[in-house]
Amino acid sequence: MFTHIMIGTDDVQAAKGFYDAVLGALGYGEGTLLNEGRGVGYSNGTGFFAAVIPRDGNAASFANGGTIGFAAATPEAVTAAHSAGLANGGTCEGEPGPREMFPGAYGAYLRDATGNKICLWHTAQV
Numbered sequence: 001m002f003t004h005i006m007i008g009t010d011d012v013q014a015a016k017g018f019y020d021a022v023l024g025a026l027g028y029g030e031g032t033l034l035n036e037g038r039g040v041g042y043s044n045g046t047g048f049f050a051a052v053i054p055r056d057g058n059a060a061s062f063a064n065g066g067t068i069g070f071a072a073a074t075p076e077a078v079t080a081a082h083s084a085g086l087a088n089g090g091t092c093e094g095e096p097g098p099r100e101m102f103p104g105a106y107g108a109y110l111r112d113a114t115g116n117k118i119c120l121w122h123t124a125q126v
Helices: 012-025 075-087
Strands: 004-008 032-034 039-043 048-052 068-071 091-098 105-111 117-123
Touching: 012 039, 012 048, 012 075, 075 091, 075 105, 075 117
Parallel strands: 004 048, 068 117
Antiparallel strands: 032 039, 039 048, 091 105, 105 117
């Protein structure tokens, strides 16, 4: 569906710690530093996600209403990733649990240190 998603950060090491923990709990590998440490990137072979220092030199900011969803293999992975994010500088935007609007869905929401909103999402086969 997408080739890549990039978000801004003013602190690459903090972003790496947060996303290594969250994405690691979802089964993705550790991030790779990019462009002489100006970003951190993650790939699963079909898509690419990165947190980078903005090229224009302005402070990073988050999208109002924007959410990036990461797939989780199980509800337990959602909960583990949410806990990992909270332990690594994230703030809760929605506790792990069933999402009534989508039968069989289990999700949680976090914001990283910059304020980017992410969703951890599992959908059971119904």
